[in-house]
Amino acid sequence: MSEIQKFADSAGTGVSRRAVLQFLGLVGASTALGGAVTACAGPQSSGASGAGAGGSGGKVSIVLNRNLVSLDNKLNQYDAAVTVQRAVREALTRIGPDLKPELVLAESFELTKPTVWTVKLRSGIHYSDKTPVTVEDVETALKLYFQVKAGYVASQFPEQPAFAKVDDSTFTLTTKKPVVTLDSLMSNILITPAKANKAEELGDGIGSGPFKVASADSGTGTYRLVRNDDYWGEKALLEEVNVSYQEEEGARVIAITSGQADIIDTITPESTAALKKKNDIDIVQEEGTRLIHLFYNFRKPAGHPLTNPKVREALSHAIDHDALIKSLMNGLVRSAEGVVPKTLSGFVKTGEYTYDPAKAKAMLAAEGVSNLSLLFIWEESEFAGAARVMEAIVTMLGAVGVKATLKQIPKGGDINSWRRGEAGDWDVLGNGYGNQTGLAITNLQGQYAGTAAKEKTRDTYQGFVFPEVTSLTDQASAEPDIAKRDALLKQAQEKIWALWPALWAWTPDNVLAKRKRVTTLDLSATNSYDLSKVKVAD
DSSP states (O other), rough: OOOHHHHHHHHTOOOOOOHHHHHHHHHHHHHHHHHHTTTOSSSOOOOTTTSSSSSOOEEEEESSSSOOOOOOSOOOOOOOOHHHHHHHHHHSSETTTSEEEESSSEEEEEEEETTEEEEOTTTTTOOTOOOOOOOHHHHHHHHTTTTTTTTTGGGGSOOOOEEEEEEETTEEEEEEOOOOTTHGGGOOOOOOOOGGOSSSSSOOEEEESSSSEEEEEETTEEEEEETTTTTTOOOOOSSSEEEESSSSHHHHHHHHHHTSSSSSEEEOHHHHHHHTTTTEEEEEEEEEEEEEEEEETTTOOTOOOGSSSSHHHHHTTOOHHHHHHTTTSSOOOOOSSSSOTTBBTTEEEEEEOOHHHHHHHHHHTTTTTSSEEEEEEEEETSSSTTTHHHHHHHHHHHHHTTEEEEEEEEESHHHHHHHHTSSOSSSSSEEEEEOOOOOOHIIEEEIIIIOOHHTTTOOOTTTTOOOHHHHHHHHHTTSSHHHHHHHHHHHHHHHHHTTOOOOEEEEEEEEEEEEETEEOOOOOOOOOOOOOGGGEEO
């Protein structure tokens, strides 16, 4: 145990003994302790399939930073989960390394009329129990994504497409207005047998992917996946994948340095620096598509200071983001230059966040604001080093006369109720918004295209409802001409920026650590990778 603690201390993770014991209990105390002391090479392959430098087989262990409560994504769509979810459940399309849609369960996905897409399923596709994937399964899946309360995926669609079966392998998706990015949006609709699907996150069930579930415990976020040898496509290289989660980063660092984990995700700058010094560990880093921001609550009553965009702008000048990036984020994030990440197609630079506390004070005084108190909320582990960033911001705001109070919501808690304004009032939300389509319009639709009707059910993004912005976004989603569409997106982003929706925003690099025995892991900008292509070398 002393060797474990020694590395944790040197990495600056501050891992507790409780976290170590929790991890030991997860993987088996005797195995983990032995591995920690001897720093073994990692989980051993079964050898049954001749795992080697150029062969297939073996197993890997993945330790996530958040509990993967479901292998379904109707509500649970944080970036790293996608890798595991899509290894079991597939969609009609997927987003490739170039952030463009590729065909998966669909043999073709074509815009045949301005408002009609015609889709044909591949011949021979089936689930792990060998039953076929049907048109009815797709219809049911699409319907249920729109029935879940506060559905993350459904909110990115301008409207729900109307489904019509043509024959046993063909169907159409029809919208009232053109939706020219529907082939990308449908990459997030994972298909499940219709009879087993529900308007909720599914805790079990089968999929059509290259892996199948051998055992699962959604309460602990522990899954054992095995290769689906009856997969309709190219077989996975690995025989087995073990997935777990550990909320304390120190324990995850211990897991990979001791050899009990092969891959860990979402690591802080301190741990990244420490792990780079390990000869048997690689750091994989990729510029990402995830936007993290300190978003204002737009449900405030008339007359509240935060309803004034000049006040919202003033507060942003109190944040020394350069200092935060250098001292707490080790240069692994980029301050936003617009309202969506610049990695996305359709991004427009609309401005920059500037640190000027004197200007912040002057603007607040000009608007008659004094003795302002703000409540910040965020979910635990929403982004790397969240608590420290928030604590630093408290000090920065205090320097301009604003009192900030912090409330961290436990993972698996009621953050959705807080975001919807049902659990209590708040002022600023620390939140990440992942993008799995590579398109700026996905963020714009999901975050900024709120309507009065959606707000009645609290299905807008923190109450952000500005009809002019929504109109521009809807027009862009319906515009087939790329130049005209980009012009509309530019107008929408400029109007959003002028409203100062966030105190500060940034895009983190995707960073994961893997043992060198893990090869062919290609991390994409969407912070996911094709698990079926991963292999290990002993």
